[in-house]
Amino acid sequence: MAASDWQSHIQQLIRDHQIHTVRVCLHDNSNIPRSRYIPTRHFLETMMEGDFTFPSVLFSMDTSAAIQLGAGEGFAGGYPSWILKPDLSTFGILPYSRGTARVIADLYTSSDGKPVSVSPRHVLRRVLEQYEREGYRVRGAFEYEFYVFTKTEKGMQPIWNGLQCFSEVKQAEVEDVLTSIMLALTEMGAYPEVANTEYGSGQFEVTHAPFWGMEIADMAFYYRTSIKEILYKKGYTATFMSKPVASTSGSGSHLNQSLYNESGENLFYDPAKPDGLSDLCRWFIGGQLHHAGALCALTNPTINSYKRLQSYSFAPTTASWGYDHRGAMIRVPHKRGDHTRLENRLPGADTNPYITLAAMLAAGLDGIRNRMEPPGFLKNQDAYIADVQSLPRTLSAALQALEQDELFKEWLGEDFIRHFMTLRYAELDRFNAHVTDWELNEYLDLF
Numbered sequence: 001m002a003a004s005d006w007q008s009h010i011q012q013l014i015r016d017h018q019i020h021t022v023r024v025c026l027h028d029n030s031n032i033p034r035s036r037y038i039p040t041r042h043f044l045e046t047m048m049e050g051d052f053t054f055p056s057v058l059f060s061m062d063t064s065a066a067i068q069l070g071a072g073e074g075f076a077g078g079y080p081s082w083i084l085k086p087d088l089s090t091f092g093i094l095p096y097s098r099g100t101a102r103v104i105a106d107l108y109t110s111s112d113g114k115p116v117s118v119s120p121r122h123v124l125r126r127v128l129e130q131y132e133r134e135g136y137r138v139r140g141a142f143e144y145e146f147y148v149f150t151k152t153e154k155g156m157q158p159i160w161n162g163l164q165c166f167s168e169v170k171q172a173e174v175e176d177v178l179t180s181i182m183l184a185l186t187e188m189g190a191y192p193e194v195a196n197t198e199y200g201s202g203q204f205e206v207t208h209a210p211f212w213g214m215e216i217a218d219m220a221f222y223y224r225t226s227i228k229e230i231l232y233k234k235g236y237t238a239t240f241m242s243k244p245v246a247s248t249s250g251s252g253s254h255l256n257q258s259l260y261n262e263s264g265e266n267l268f269y270d271p272a273k274p275d276g277l278s279d280l281c282r283w284f285i286g287g288q289l290h291h292a293g294a295l296c297a298l299t300n301p302t303i304n305s306y307k308r309l310q311s312y313s314f315a316p317t318t319a320s321w322g323y324d325h326r327g328a329m330i331r332v333p334h335k336r337g338d339h340t341r342l343e344n345r346l347p348g349a350d351t352n353p354y355i356t357l358a359a360m361l362a363a364g365l366d367g368i369r370n371r372m373e374p375p376g377f378l379k380n381q382d383a384y385i386a387d388v389q390s391l392p393r394t395l396s397a398a399l400q401a402l403e404q405d406e407l408f409k410e411w412l413g414e415d416f417i418r419h420f421m422t423l424r425y426a427e428l429d430r431f432n433a434h435v436t437d438w439e440l441n442e443y444l445d446l447f
Helices: 003-016 040-046 056-060 120-134 168-173 175-187 214-233 279-290 292-299 353-369 395-404 406-412 414-433 437-443
Strands: 021-027 033-039 052-055 081-086 100-109 137-152 155-158 192-197 203-208 237-239 253-260 321-323 330-332 342-344
Touching (some): 003 040, 021 120, 021 214, 033 040, 033 052, 033 214, 052 056, 052 100, 100 120, 120 137, 120 353, 120 406, 137 353, 168 175, 168 192, 175 192, 175 203, 175 214, 203 214, 214 237, 253 279, 253 353, 279 292, 279 342, 279 353, 292 395, 292 406, 353 406, 395 414, 406 414
Parallel strands (some): 021 100, 321 330
Antiparallel strands (some): 021 033, 081 100, 137 203, 137 237, 137 253, 192 203, 253 342, 330 342
């Protein structure tokens, strides 16, 4: 759709839904959604030019909002404002917030109008352009798990108790959560498919139909932020931490991926192969497994992420793959033909969808270009003790693997990798300096 057509479409939506405010939003490199609230009149007057400003210093903040001088040019660069340019194709009405719409924006420098090199959405766009040049179209979806709590006199409590995922009785108790999310996401055009309770008290999963290219990450952005906002308005707290409760299941965001050509044929499928997987699919798997250590840092960016990656937890601990194997890092579901896909189970729910998708695709295309054969698939094998490469067990180890992997510096950009690692190491330093409750309980009376 041409820009002028998008403009007319948006004007009509604003009239029909009596929109008074538009949120112009993005994801930063600490995986925090940021936005500016724009009155509708001003948005309509300026949406084609996109001259909304954004303080560049926000991209130098870690998860505590502490400014890290090594992320960016520091005070020597003056922290200039960047320009927010809305991607009008992402404009949508928020049915749970009357009179409000949302649009995702891209960042550009104010000095020369170039894309901001460390912006996650631009990093993903660069990788997708590589795929387009190769004649590949990317299709996929993130599957998010999350926990929901309610505030009581005893503190935050899960809104349902037990481990009976999919339980008809338990789901009936929290039907308002399931239906309110499904209805709102459907009205937004986000195509939810399945919602259910998961294997942890207060844990849920909502899946949706696959999308193409940039929309895969944009929809993940909308899903996570919308679910939190929908449930907040109902008095609940939803969290996408990978491991909010030590004694129960972690929350993942498995990434489903497949490649198509311009004619709409699934390139992961080959009916002549015994398992139905094409050479290209196998090499794609090989690339992701070869770069698994560095991928871990990019897809599991927090200290908490690694408390999910534990043995016998249905989260991966080895760079392994298998047919419908839920202990492996890469699971190959049984469907073939147009439905042939891979499910990478590495990312936690706290992942940045733009960075994760960019990193996964970079590793996969490296595998295709270099015809990387994956190690043998798991067959009647325990993934947690299989004789294959182990994944990093901590954020520190994962960052070391990323630092040694030249692929991501080339594909995602050296500026981005430096920026990303500066923020992650700052969080590690703060965590290592913090005296935890565990330490006090363990040592205070002992020594």
